[in-house]
Amino acid sequence: MKNKKRVFSGVQPTGQMHIGNYVGALSLWVENQKKYDNIFCIVDLHALTIPESIEPQYLRKKVKQVAALYLACGIEPEQSTIFVQSHVPQHSELTWLLNCVTPIGWLERMTQFKSKSKKLESVGTGLFDYPVLMASDILLYKTDLVPVGEDQKQHIEITRDIAQRFNHLYGEVLKVPEELIRKSGARIMSFDDPEAKMSKSTGENKKRHAIGLLDSPETIRETIMSATTDSNRETRFDYASPGILNMLTLYQVLTGQSRAEIESHFSDGKYGKLKKELVEVVIETLKPIQKKYNRIINEETYLDDVLKEGEEKATEIAVDTMDNVKKSMGLK
């Protein structure tokens, strides 16, 4: 792993993992897992920033579900480090130390805090401090690269700012990470409102918004067959309505066919045929994932062993970083 760049990615164990997460993230992670030294963290401490919506039993279950889905989608524990954030206490410890060097103004500017806090009656300090916890996640592992989508850019920028400020105050201790701009995966939109992005949180509460990675063939069929299409039902990429374009896009990424092939296949313009075939493609894509998932989730000790091993690998790096951080601050 020595010469490979280290990449840190995290997923919050809340909501329902969906086909958009697979297309836009998991499948690409699997594709790139040999290229990088990957750390995949299930960020359960971040889930606690909105405690009202998270019950202990729910969180426990979701952590296992996300871990099992990582493995079922093809992440290999022999190649990558997979672990749960709260199992490595150095995340919280580094957060406190970084809090002490982070100006409040930097956190007040975060747009995600502004939009999330607007919806809440009472806003916890954890939600405000979320970016510092995220910076700790990244900096703890001497991360070279962080994959970022448009909505995450501010988070990597603040992580870099915090690392640079720390290094300015205490010496060159923290590695300043770069953004990993990947050949962007397709962005999958909601099936009931194709103007909105498919998302884990909405998918959990709203039927027909998303296709969950664990949805049954019947549910997948219902969701796709009742998807919003609008009155313009052209089955050509450049002329399709947002709903049809979303289906064409999903069909394209899952089959690997070119636009021309797809347009010629659906040249009679019958969007009903597109829906029916997409149903089959999605069911076939998810079948092996669900089969593997069911095997893993029912083998309790296997998952625990994988997470334990990941915790040990992560802890080794985290302890070393904390040692350097504490020495530089005079805590050791």
Ligand code: ATP
């Ligand atoms: P939430 O509703 O909790 O914000 P989300 O579904 O938007 O969740 P994230 O946890 O923000 O998902 O993202 C996990 C990964 O999945 C990220 O790499 C993100 O780019 C990717 N991703 C999320 N939604 C989509 C989508 N609709 N299409 C493609 N990729 C997506």
